[in-house]
Structures are given as C-alpha cells and as structure tokens.
Amino acid sequence: MAALKETFAARVIAWQRHAGRHDLPWQKTRDAYRIWLSEVMLQQTQVATVLPYYERFLKAFPDVATLARAAPDEVMAHWSGLGYYSRARNLHRAARDVVEHHGGRVPQSAALLETLPGIGRSSAAAIAAFAFGERAAILDGNVKRVLCRVFGIERPMQKQSTERELVGFALGLLPEHGIERYTQGLMDLGATVCTAKAPRCPDCPFANDCIARASGRIATLPAPREKRITPRRKASFVLARHSQSVWLERRPERGIWGGLWCLPASALDARSGAGEAQLLERFMKAPAQAGVASEFARFEHAFTHFTLLASVFAIDCRREDDFGRDGRWVPWRDCASLGLPAPIKTLLLDVQQGLFR
Numbered sequence: 367m368a369a370l371k372e373t374f375a376a377r378v379i380a381w382q383r384h385a386g387r388h389d390l391p392w393q394k395t396r397d398a399y400r401i402w403l404s405e406v407m408l409q410q411t412q413v414a415t416v417l418p419y420y421e422r423f424l425k426a427f428p429d430v431a432t433l434a435r436a437a438p439d440e441v442m443a444h445w446s447g448l449g450y451y452s453r454a455r456n457l458h459r460a461a462r463d464v465v466e467h468h469g470g471r472v473p474q475s476a477a478l479l480e481t482l483p484g485i486g487r488s489s490a491a492a493i494a495a496f497a498f499g500e501r502a503a504i505l506d507g508n509v510k511r512v513l514c515r516v517f518g519i520e521r522p523m524q525k526q527s528t529e530r531e532l533v534g535f536a537l538g539l540l541p542e543h544g545i546e547r548y549t550q551g552l553m554d555l556g557a558t559v560c561t562a563k564a565p566r567c568p569d570c571p572f573a574n575d576c577i578a579r580a581s582g583r584i585a586t587l588p589a590p591r592e593k594r595i596t597p598r599r600k601a602s603f604v605l606a607r608h609s610q611s612v613w614l615e616r617r618p619e620r621g622i623w624g625g626l627w628c629l630p631a632s633a634l635d636a637r638s639g640a641g642e643a644q645l646l647e648r649f650m651k652a653p654a655q656a657g658v659a660s661e662f663a664r665f666e667h668a669f670t671h672f673t674l675l676a677s678v679f680a681i682d683c684r685r686e687d688d689f690g691r692d693g694r695w696v697p698w699r700d701c702a703s704l705g706l707p708a709p710i711k712t713l714l715l716d717v718q719q720g721l722f723r
C-alpha cells in the first residue's frame with residue numbers, strides 16, 4: 367500500500383501523457399475564467415453535452431467583465447437546456463463578485479475561489495491547479511471512485527467524516543510537480559476508464575495493483591448510496607395564447623427553474639397537483655379568454671429528487687390581457703431566445719410547428 371501511494375501520482379501523470387484527453391477546449395488555456403466556466407458546466411454533465419454550450423457561452427461572454435455586465439435573462443438564455451440552472455445564477459453572481467470585490471481578476475487560490483458562489487471545494491481545487499498551478503486536491507465523484515477502488519477504501523460515501531478522510535488522503539497523494547497533468551489524469555481516468563458501471567480495467571495504469579479488482583469488489587466500491595425511490599408529482603401549466611404570442615411568467619429566483627421564463631404553473635414540487643384550481647381560475651376569469659381551458663398536452667420530466675407529471679391546459683385569448691405575476695406576452699418567434707426550462711422550450715417549439723393544436 368505504501369509503495370502504491372508513493373508511485374500513484376507519477377503513474378497517473380505518465381498515463382495521462384499517452385492515454386488521457388488533450389484536446390478539450392479548456393485544456394488549451396490558462397485563462398482562469400475559461401477554466402472556471404468549464405468546471406461549472408461539467409458539474410453533473412458529460413463533456414459531449416457541455417462542448418457546444420461552452421463555445422456559445424464564451425462567444426457571448428468572452429470574459430468575466432462581460433458576464434458581470436450581462437442581464438440575467440441573457441445569461442439564462444445561453445444556459446437554457448444545460449439544466450441545473452442554479453449553476454448559471456451562481457456563475458453570474460460570482461462574476462459580479464469578481465468585478466466588485468477582486469478588481470475584475472479571478473482570485474488566484476483555491477481558498478479564495480471557494481468563497482465565490484457556486485464554486486465548491488473540488489471545483490476550486492481544479493481551477494487553482496489548472497490556471498495557477500496550485501497543489502490542490504480535486505475530489506469529485508469520479509475521483510472518489512478511483513481512489514476507493516485503487517486503495518480498497520470502504521466507507522459510506524454520504525458521511526461527512528468519509529469526505530474529510532478522503533480529502534486528507536487525496537492531499538497525501540499530490541505530486542511535487544506536474545499538478546496540472548495529474549489533476550487532468552485523475553479526471554480522465556474516472557471519466558473514461560474507471561467508469562461507474564463498466565470500468566476498462568485492462569487499460570488502467572493500476573490494473574495490477576487495484577485492490578477492488580484483485581478482491582472482486584469493483585461493483586461494491588465505492589459503497590453504493592442507499593437507493594431512494596423517486597416520487598412522482600403532478601403539476602399543471604397554462605398555455606395562454608393569442609394569434610402571434612404566448613403568455614410567459616418568470617419563475618421565482620429560488621426553487622425549481624428559478625429565474626427562468628416558463629408557462630404559468632401550479633406548485634411544481636407539491637405532492638398532488640396543488641394549486642391547479644387557482645391557476646386555471648386566474649386565467650379563466652379574464653374577460654378576453656375565448657375558449658374553455660382544455661388539457662391538450664402532457665409531459666414527464668425527471669428532476670434529481672422527483673419526476674414531474676405535467677398537464678398543459680390551453681386557453682385561447684381574444685386579446686393580450688395582463689395576467690399579472692411578473693409575466694408578459696412573448697411573440698412566438700422570440701421564445702427560443704429566452705431562458706426557458708428544456709421541456710417547456712420543447713413543448714413551445716412543438717406547438718409552433720403544429721404538433722399540437
């Protein structure tokens with residue numbers, strides 16, 4: 367074990383040199399803002415999904431000052447479809463923090479980076495390592511998996527004490543030199559070789575030393591989290607439409623789809639479609655509505671902690687009445703450029719293309 371620990375970093379570095387990823391756009395820069403953006407986008411999201419968003423976002427907001435000056439709607443529109451929207455809100459807030467409190471320069475240490483909204487311990491370590499060469503230890507889910515398997519660490523992952531223990535362990539493995547390649551190597555190993563379900567052990571630099579492999583415990587390391595049954599919750603949406611436009615409302619800043627534009631909705635995470643009657647009443651009592659609300663579409667959307675079963679009610683309006691609640695009439699052609707939750711965007715595009723009538 368001691369020998370494995372001593373040689374671990376050098377072997378990760380050597381492996382990354384010949385078998386790791388070298389062409390990702392954020393690997394070709396020392397620009398802390400670009401690295402930071404990639405780290406935020408890559409949280410809970412695969413590289414292939416991130417790539418087009420990353421390029422488009424940078425085109426619109428090439429530096430931290432431009433991002434800080436942007437309107438929240440503009441930022442959300444460029445994030446729309448990538449999910450986990452609190453990431454975009456925090457990134458925007460953090461950009462403003464950088465301009466207001468750090469003279470427009472991204473802080474140059476993991477400890478300071480961690481004080482910005484949306485940057486956790488592991489992301490701060492990655493940004494500091496890649497942008498400033500700081501010897502900081504990343505420890506995201508992929509890295510935890512590699513360490514637990516290689517070193518046979520059996521601990522319940524949800525416990526804070528395990529987290530602290532693993533941080534200490536990861537710090538003890540850091541190389542004296544080559545932190546950038548080591549950090550990238552760990553990421554690459556976790557994402558491309560030591561994957562959760564089908565690790566490619568023959569391609570792994572630790573194939574002959576890995577304790578999980580030698581003891582037949584790959585499937586049980588790291589110790590799986592207790593399974594939760596995902597609840598299913600109902601919610602209703604109103605599609606109030608006029609000939610050329612649709613009524614959209616901004617979601618409250620906090621909570622599901624916070625700050626995004628959306629069809630008016632009943633409570634999204636209530637247990638049983640709470641608020642549907644009040645929602646429909648608000649629209650049905652408007653004098654300019656021309657037809658009775660009818661359910662015309664349904665969709666399901668999976669959040670991390672529940673599945674949303676949505677019913678959409680259409681109401682045709684004779685004129686563009688004001689329905690209040692931070693809403694406005696949006697021309698159909700402008701919908702695609704607003705920050706909308708992905709399933710709502712899909713629904714509106716389907717309506718526009720005549721898939722629903």
Ligand code: SF4
Pocket residue numbers: 512515516559560561565566567570571572573574576577578579584
């Ligand atoms: S040998 Fe297999 S299980 Fe062990 S670290 Fe490598 S890829 Fe993962």
